[in-house]
Amino acid sequence: MEEFFQQLTNGLAVGGIYALIALGYTMVYGVLKLINFAHGDLFTIGAFLGLTLLTSLGLSDHMGPLLGVIALAVMVIVLVGLIGFLLERTAYRPLRNSQRLSAVVSALGASIFFQNAVMLIWGARPLVYPHNILPTTAISIFGMDVPLVRILMFSTSLVLMYALYYLTHKTKIGAAIRAAAIDQGAAKLMGIDVNRVIALVFCIGPALGGAAGVMVGLYYGQISFTMGWMYGLKAFTAAILGGIGNIPGAMVGGLLLGVIEALGAAYISIAWKDAISFLVLILILIVRPTGLLGERVADKV
Amino acid sequence: MSLVQLKDLTKTFGGLVAVNDVSFNVEQGSIVGLIGPNGAGKTTVFNLITGNYVPDTGEVLFDGTNVVGMRTHRIVHLGIARTFQTIRLFQNMSALENVLSGCHCRMQSGIFSAMFRPPSQRREESAAVGRAMAELEFVGLADQWNNAAKNLSYGKQRLLEVARALATQPRFIILDEPAGGMNDHETQELIELIKAVRDRGITVLLIEHDMSLVMKVCEHLVVLEYGAVIAQGGPEEIKNNPRVIEAYLGADDDLL
Amino acid sequence: MKKLIHALLLGLVLSLMMAGYSWAADTIKIGVQAPLTGKYASEGQDMKNIVDILAEKVNAAGGVNGKMVEIIAEDDAFDPKTAALAAQRLTTSGVVAVIGTYGSSITEAAQGIYDEAEVIQIATGSTMVRLTEKGMKLFFRTCPRDDAQGAAAAKIIKEFGSKRIAILHDNSSYSKGLAEETKALLDPASIVFYDALTPGEQDYTAILTKVKGSNPDLLFFPGYYNEAGLLLRQKMEMKWNVPMLGGDATNNADLVKIAGVDAAKGFMFVGPPGVNDLDDPAAKEFLATYKSRFNAMPASIWSVFAGDAFNVIVEAVKKTGSTEPAKIAEYFRTGLKDFPSLTGTISFDAKGDRAGKFYRLSKVNEKGEFILQ
């Protein structure tokens, strides 16, 4: 039983990261109905930019670990948000009124481009974050040793998720985002500047991915130019699991995917872990074709 | 004899009762109108007949067969065709191809005859094109056959939907607001067309907001309010029914 | 239709232009097939860099038999189809021999093409046993085989006296091969855990928690340094200090960087000498050149095997005075004995494998250095 709870916390920790990346996926999807395959690579860029800024500016030396990390996260969020904004302008906007899948191919091209750009800029070898930034203490919860960093990371994910939920559901700009998500034409008639909303969403989504990149770098220590592809796929899976386009859904989906992976590895097979989580995903979708929290409206005929 | 019998149909969405214990019959060879204020559940009744929705309780008998639970294409095959309230044509395809989609269920050839093209396949194809052209002619769109559906005017798109429905060779056709978006002249022609459809032996059930059209073509009317039948009878009878007048004045005042 | 024709014609013209590409024979062409892009790009780029440096040095000294050496590098992207294409391209560019590649299944996809085209291939990062069991006359390798390493690993594990061994591989053909070779030589009753993780992930705590549940006294991970570093680090965070033994692919300085010195301390691995263990003066000089140019050491021993391959090819051309593959292969089998190269002395056995046993145990010390035991 203790092992079960241990695995549960393991799963929740990974799931928190999946959820954070999935949030960006889901936001972009919600408004543009675009599967942004480059999202995982924006996450990678966040991780590498974070490392460069951290070592070249010596942030944590000047400001202390806590402030340093916060300052770092803010810088990365701004920079990756900017890259996301430019990406939308150049690669997606020209495709907005064409068939949906064209933009998917453009996104795949962007993914290849970013991945190889990172390789050419930072090299093909994995890079390593400094070790001494985050505390290494562990806290004992119900007799289990849980590293403090995991708790910090998990709570950061939760805070960011809540902030996003608040933004989209309780603020005026959030109402505009949701309106554009439901019907761009109608939103325009209501005086909403849809282009601005989309640009904003394309800043927030990638910025969250970038933040996740920094978190992953700081915690796991090792980053490589190919890592975005796997995280992107996991985040996409998580977003679908929860019901794509739905912010609480991305949260639930991410956490659940992490838990499924951990429990699948623990009680069935490590080698088949990913196959198990895909199988669970498929079974869930057979029962609930629009994901766990996706809206299940009957087809309007 | 009644071609179509609706018996105690009820459909709820979440907590909302969209259709509440609806029963009525449609006589063979008649033109029946289903009317009522917006949101009364008229289109939902149509969707229950065509299998797009499955009722919670009740039966739809078509020529004595209960079609509840059948998939839509099966119901079409049995002889029930429809048009849609919001036009659902295959917008990027030509008018001819749109009508050919209706011919589909009366054709046989599958992938093997597509690949190896035996003479029977070509014969079937030419017969289908012939029938599709005949239906286009019937609704007056023969000269538009090679135009993409999206390039047709709104009124013509409605006619194309009728042609597509007729191409399935139905015995019963249901038209969901066929005059929507039509001008007066087009509406007059539509009245003639509906009568011509009936003259081919096809029973017609229609939803329409244009009361002058309803009063001119329908022999029998069924009035829905809040998902329930509040009256039915001949046009004159309905026009003077106090409940109907009240229902319409409460919601919308375009009765006559 | 017109556009299609245009596209076809364009493709044709382009390809014809490319087809006429270089047939001149005034240089000795040596091919390098390596993953220059894709997930093992770092290994491939190191291979190319090493061979480039060595070739420059040879050319600066006047070349081989009066001819300059020309290196033609082709990307196989760690993908079998791309590898087959790279092989076709190299065989048609008039190379004497091909160095590479990294990854057994990728090597295998190209092996037949070189064999049919009668080009020598010297594999450098391909340890799968069956590669040299096919009787191909022109195939050699400067890296060791899984079975030799498996035997070495099993021997070391037995010397530890471990009673409960957990084996975790990463399902790649290299890692699984080594795991199986080792497992076959151990007492089945002593293996308490055997499974595979997914490489390329970052969080292995769920897996470590499960392995811990089987209560082993030794964790053998015949995988790559990346995952090994993460395993060590997360193992420490779980406060679990079971000793861990790795295979030759963990022999990479980045392992300590990823794990951190504290977590890496005490980690052992069995393998050929690592980059930092090379004590031959020529090797040291070479590594110094490499470091001054690329500002880092080669990440692993695997890319250095490409340098070995280059050296033996040059030696063979020199000694035989010929660039004929058959003669060179003959020389490799019979003439080349204990040739000193970067990773030690090289001889080939009849199958084309590198002869001699050179597996040793290394351990990470308090400072994070790899110390040969």
Added chain:
Amino acid sequence: MMNMRTLLLFAVCLLLLALPQFLNPYWTDVFNNIGLYTVLALSLNIILGHAGLFHMGHAAFYAVGAYTTAILNTQFGVPVLYTMPLAGLLAAVFAMVVARPIIHLRGDYLLIVTIGIVEIVRIALVNDVFGLTGGANGIFGIARPMVFGFKLKKPEHFFYLIWGFCLLTIFFMHRLENSRFGRALNFIKEDDVAAEGSGIDTAYYKLIAFVLGAFWAGMTGTIYAAKMTIISPEAFSFWESVVLFTIVILGGMGSIRGVLVGSFLIIGLPEIFRDLAEWRMLVFGLAMMLMMIFRTQGLIPPPPRKYDVLAYLKEAAGAVGGGRA
């Protein structure tokens, strides 16, 4: 007009026939890969291009076919080309089993499920499922195919096999497109509610699209296995599916010419960029984006079907009562 087209087609075929004489083995092999991907992308085109089903797991079907051939040939000694129908059939059965429960999923949900399927297949292959697939090492020693006693060995031999099969595929796909079946798939792509409402069994046609696409991909797997003589799970990764998906969308959904041009570009460009070494994939990614931006509907969108209405009417009039009026 018709004559001009036939003439052009004939010229292209002749050109193709003569091509290996001009090319070195490397470029011949590039053409082989292009041909292989063209056939695969055409088989995906049925599902993705015509029926409009978001399918990003086509490599799974291809893998089933290739492994069927490899296992039958290496374990039971069945000559490679004889295994082709069975490879197709097994892939088709596999598609039928996995597609049935998921066929009703819409858009992106179907996309992730198909990605899941290709990943599950790859993981199963890597884990040596049933002890048949050889794990990560794959299966080696697949025999060279024999055609009328002639052993196919060199790239130019495979060139004729692959492009012969490709032309056959184009021929059949062209016929499928211009038939009741092809039309039905297009109706489903445009609006599947309206298609069902017009009497088309949409679930059945979607399933058949999957099964037929898988059958063709499975047969192509045989050729791949024969050409490589060794197959391993790397060749059937999710990335392969992405490449095929890209070819169809970039070329123009539902367009045979588009798919052909698409595979020339997607498979050919990285080869042309080879001299860029480490930079080649960067340039390739950029090229992909640019092509999509400047041709948003794909390079060559499918032309509308042509109906020779007069001829049909004449024929229909000649056979009065031919239809089941």
